[in-house]
Amino acid sequence: METDRNARVRLAQLQLYVNNHINDQYLTPVLTVIVAALLTTWRPLAWVVTWAVVELAIIATYLTCYRRFRAVDRQPHEEPVWARRIAWAHGAHMLSWSSIIVWGWVPGDAANLMFTMLVHLGLVSATVAMSNPHRRLLLSDMSIPMVALLAPPLLSAGAFNTGLAMLGLFYCALMLCVAAKIHQTTAEAIELRLRNEELIARLERQTRIDGLTGVANRNHLLATGNAEIRRASRFGHPMALLMLDIDHFKSINDTHGHLVGDRVIKAVADACALSLRDCDCLGRMGGEEFVAILPETDLGAAVAVAERLRATVEALRLTHEGRPLVTTVSVGVTVLESASEPLANLLSRADVAMYRAKKRGRNCVETEVTSRALAWRPQDVAATV
Numbered sequence: 001m002e003t004d005r006n007a008r009v010r011l012a013q014l015q016l017y018v019n020n021h022i023n024d025q026y027l028t029p030v031l032t033v034i035v036a037a038l039l040t041t042w043r044p045l046a047w048v049v050t051w052a053v054v055e056l057a058i059i060a061t062y063l064t065c066y067r068r069f070r071a072v073d074r075q076p077h078e079e080p081v082w083a084r085r086i087a088w089a090h091g092a093h094m095l096s097w098s099s100i101i102v103w104g105w106v107p108g109d110a111a112n113l114m115f116t117m118l119v120h121l122g123l124v125s126a127t128v129a130m131s132n133p134h135r136r137l138l139l140s141d142m143s144i145p146m147v148a149l150l151a152p153p154l155l156s157a158g159a160f161n162t163g164l165a166m167l168g169l170f171y172c173a174l175m176l177c178v179a180a181k182i183h184q185t186t187a188e189a190i191e192l193r194l195r196n197e198e199l200i201a202r203l204e205r206q207t208r209i210d211g212l213t214g215v216a217n218r219n220h221l222l223a224t225g226n227a228e229i230r231r232a233s234r235f236g237h238p239m240a241l242l243m244l245d246i247d248h249f250k251s252i253n254d255t256h257g258h259l260v261g262d263r264v265i266k267a268v269a270d271a272c273a274l275s276l277r278d279c280d281c282l283g284r285m286g287g288e289e290f291v292a293i294l295p296e297t298d299l300g301a302a303v304a305v306a307e308r309l310r311a312t313v314e315a316l317r318l319t320h321e322g323r324p325l326v327t328t329v330s331v332g333v334t335v336l337e338s339a340s341e342p343l344a345n346l347l348s349r350a351d352v353a354m355y356r357a358k359k360r361g362r363n364c365v366e367t368e369v370t371s372r373a374l375a376w377r378p379q380d381v382a383a384t385v
């Protein structure tokens with residue numbers, strides 16, 4: 001979990017880095033042209049044009065890499081791969097700019113030296129400002145312009161050049177401290193955000209899920225039921241509702257204790273949830289009573305589902321201390337009978353049916369529909385909406 005969160009923090013740092021750099025598409029081509037124009041003062045036009053063309057191609061490559069990164073659904077374990085790709089793509093850009101030193105610098109020409117140093121001061125500053133979120137990228141981006149900033153004055157003798165090298169060194173040290181601080185702050189902020197997101201997701205889950213069984217709780221079940229009624233009414237589709245109650249549950253509690261009773265409730269919920277479709281919603285109404293909302297299901301299909309659930313629970317072979325726990329359910333079935341019918345009506349009909357099943361001897365399925373159900377056809381609604 002902790003390793004996963006670390007990978008997610010680094011992934012978020014990569015995201016920040018890419019977001020920071022995505023506007024390079026407007027800035028870097030313009031800067032390339034301006035710097036190239038200035039370089040023509042010292043170097044032959046053909047060299048400068050070649051450099052500018054190569055640099056523009058490198059910019060296009062790393063921007064493509066960023067766009068891909070933003071377009072895909074990234075998983076935490078892929079972070080090192082993306083970090084490497086992005087570091088290479090942007091590192092090439094930094095190398096290209098730093099190459100100005102190799103061929104653009106004219107030894108002994110102070111104005112030219114100041115120009116190349118200024119370019120690299122700018123690169124180091126921008127790198128700190130934009131690359132700080134991610135250690136790997138900071139390294140790949142910063143080390144090249146830093147070397148390029150310090151190398152030229154060091155290569156020339158004299159107090160002036162030594163002074164410039166010292167200044168450059170001081171500036172780089174300062175920027176490294178600033179980068180470390182920003183890195184720490186952003187990492188903390190990202191980690192806090194991720195923890196908050198996890199917490200919110202857990203809280204949201206808790207408001208929907210029944211703590212004992214893991215199926216929907218009463219509130220979520222009722223909300224889903226109402227939403228499914230609206231959808232079924234709007235499109236004129238059928239919808240069914242089942243009510244399941246564990247038989248003689250009180251005697252399980254009384255004989256084996258509440259903890260065993262809880263285990264039985266959980267086992268029944270698990271078995272029923274596994275037997276339903278993904279689009280169905282199984283919820284615990286309370287105690288040992290469950291309700292299943294079945295979208296796109298007419299009465300015949302709903303009875304078949306109810307029978308399947310009943311048989312599934314009957315087939316459970318639960319034991320406690322070597323003794324079998326006989327577990328069965330009685331199921332009441334009903335369907336949506338008219339457009340926008342209140343959920344309470346369906347619950348009440350399913351309840352009536354379920355109690356009829358109890359009276360019939362339990363471990364069976366009963367249905368309850370009123371005569372209006374026979375008159376109402378789903379397609380009538382579809383034709384009028």
Ligand SMILES: Nc1nc2c(ncn2[C@@H]2O[C@H](COP(=O)(O)OP(=O)(O)OP(=O)(O)O)[C@@H](O)[C@H]2O)c(=O)[nH]1
Nearest residue numbers: 245246247248249250251253258261262287288358
């Ligand atoms: N272990 C446990 N027991 C619960 C829970 N909620 C309700 N109960 C108990 O479940 C029992 C339900 O019993 P009754 O409603 O009388 O029904 P029954 O014994 O299942 O009998 P029939 O429904 O008529 O088959 C009661 O004793 C409740 O205290 C729970 O979350 N865990």
